[in-house]
Amino acid sequence: MIVNEIAQGLRCLDDGVAWFSGLCLADRREVLQQIGGYVMQAGSTAADGRAGVARSGVKATANPSVMICMDPPRYGFSGLPADEHVKAFRVLVSVFAVADTRRREMYCRNACGHPWHNLPSAPAEAEQR
Template identity: 70%
Template structure:
């Protein structure tokens, strides 16, 4: 998958929104998202981890969301990113984990966000949602 960037990381940030929300809405598989993430430079991976952690914070993840997300992620519950997200309150700083933990951190964060976002779409956003990211079209090739 191509790494989109225009020098400032904006292309990566926009792609992150589409990829992560696509997983949360069942329009894209977690494995497809991981393939996209794996194709990024180390610096862009750190940016993505910061951004996805921010999405999780905005979705107000709960310890239950953390546990369910870790189960969905395929990451061992004892792995650093899994432990971090399941604490109450969750610990952030996933971008500061060693690079060999970044894919696990991405899997956990996206999975936990998907759980929390689904919960919020069924409660706060049900029927009257104005968030454009909750109405994504089918994914385009290359993202």
């Protein structure tokens, strides 16, 4: 849910990074693998990769940035060294935001039943504050 909230602008990327950074190594690897799957399902292109990297705050020359901008994109982010996991998270979530926004606008507009495309306007945690 956090990834979709970030992708839809309901939560900032830095909040997601804080959550991700608090996970143990095994959980971070699992999250990276899951988000990589989301990026593939969203039909990410090399152009989406470049746009996502630009908004991620990660240098274009960093391993995760190079991997996602290849044509076709290279996955396997969970196999990166642990010190690159936060960069990979930032890149993957940012690329997912670009690709999934395009998919929602092209294919799901006014006809989508995916619950993750129809999130409330504010995350539940923010409503409870």
